[in-house]
Amino acid sequence: MTFHTLGLSAPLLDAIDAMGYTMPTPIQAKAIPFIVKGTDVLGIAQTGTGKTAAFALPILEELLQFPKRPLPNAPRALILAPTRELAQQIFEAIEGFAQNTSIQSAVAYGGVSIVTQTKALEAGVDILVATPGRLMDHMRQKTVDLSRLECLVLDEADRMLDMGFVKDIRAILRYCPAEKQSILLSATMSAEIRGLARSMLHSPKVIEIAPNKDVALIEQTIYRVAQSRKRDLLRDLIVDNGWEQTLVFTRMKHA
Ligand code: AMP
Numbered sequence: 001m002t003f004h005t006l007g008l009s010a011p012l013l014d015a016i017d018a019m020g021y022t023m024p025t026p027i028q029a030k031a032i033p034f035i036v037k038g039t040d041v042l043g044i045a046q047t048g049t050g051k052t053a054a055f056a057l058p059i060l061e062e063l064l065q066f067p068k069r070p071l072p073n074a075p076r077a078l079i080l081a082p083t084r085e086l087a088q089q090i091f092e093a094i095e096g097f098a099q100n101t102s103i104q105s106a107v108a109y110g111g112v113s114i115v116t117q118t119k120a121l122e123a124g125v126d127i128l129v130a131t132p133g134r135l136m137d138h139m140r141q142k143t144v145d146l147s148r149l150e151c152l153v154l155d156e157a158d159r160m161l162d163m164g165f166v167k168d169i170r171a172i173l174r175y176c177p178a179e180k181q182s183i184l185l186s187a188t189m190s191a192e193i194r195g196l197a198r199s200m201l202h203s204p205k206v207i208e209i210a211p212n213k214d215v216a217l218i219e220q221t222i223y224r225v226a227q228s229r230k231r232d233l234l235r236d237l238i239v240d241n242g243w244e245q246t247l248v249f250t251r252m253k254h255a
Contacts (some may be wrong), residue, residue: 006032008061011100016057019096025050027209032058038181040201045209046187047156052093055079055153055183060094062151062181063103063126070104070124073144077151079129080172082159084109090155091129103127108144110134118143132160132168139175146172151181154200158186158193166192173200187211 003016003024024032027045034041035058045051059077068076081087091107098105105127106120114137121128121143128135128144138144152173154160160169182200186193189208197204225233238246 001029003028006057007036008032008057009064011064012057012060012097015097015099016053018099021053025054027051027054027207028057030207030209031055031205034205034207035059035181035183036061038062040181040204041183042197042201042204042206043183043185043209044187044189044207045185046211049209051155051185052090053097055155055185056090056094056097059127059151059153060097060101060103064101070126071148072124073121073142074148075106075121075125075128075144075146076148077127077153078135078146078149078176079127079153079155080132080135080160080169081129081155082131082163082165084111084131086156087129087131094127094129105129108134108138110137114138114141114143132165132172135172136168139172146175147177149176149180151183152176152200153183153185154196155185156187157184157196158188158190161192161196169196 001024003013003021006024006029027043027049031041031043031054035055043051043054063076070076079090081090087107087109091105094105104125106117106125106129108117108128108130110131110133114134117134117138118141121138135144139146154169182202184193184197184201184204223233234248237243
């Protein structure tokens with residue numbers, strides 16, 4: 001399969017080509033034909049599966065098919081992401097895909113001055129990528145108006161819930177028009193995600209992509225130890241093996 005069969009127009013196909021993508025990934029092949037038609041989508045997929053292009057390309061296509069001059073402060077599409085790093089990454093991907101179009105996008109996250117973001121919104125953008133907290137700041141300052149939103153994406157929704165953004169998300173949803181396309185992406189499918197999906201998606205197409213297979217170069221070992229001895233074990237492993245760079249995953253932040 002190629003990108004040419006997915007219903008994308010020439011400016012996007014040329015950009016995809018320039019970015020070196022030759023074949024759509026499974027989530028792109030499955031999601032793009034539905035999203036371009038305006039269907040709501042619930043995608044269960046992790047980072048690295050190509051999920052960004054899976055929602056960004058068809059949204060750009062929809063905006064291209066119904067071109068409108070962006071109104072001040074009123075984006076046509078909103079993409080919410082849990083962290084500023086992810087928001088920036090999505091924004092950069094969109095800028096790449098939109099390189100041959102006149103579609104305008106902006107990114108808004110906290111920890112940096114709000115002034116540049118406010119100016120960009122005032123000038124009018126088609127697509128806004130934002131973290132929930134900073135978007136709420138813009139909503140309070142009336143520098144963003146969601147009443148004309150045509151498409152909403154919640155990316156890494158499970159992470160947003162884990163980070164405690166549920167109240168912000170519910171508040172943001174209340175400011176969006178009922179009639180719009182919604183896309184929910186999550187790496188995992190929990191009862192909470194199911195609940196969120198039920199409240200925001202209409203007859204969604206559910207697309208589930210299996211996590212990437214283990215890389216054969218990685219050797220995996222399990223140590224069965226009591227909770228109280230985990231730290232000693234980790235220390236011994238690091239010291240005995242002389243590991244200079246170690247990535248440790250834990251269940252909770254404080255651990
Ligand atoms: P994502 O899962 O959206 O974070 O994408 C992971 C990485 O894969 C990014 O660096 C993308 O640029 C890249 N990527 C996404 N789709 C494709 C594709 N069809 N061909 C090649 N690279 C891709």
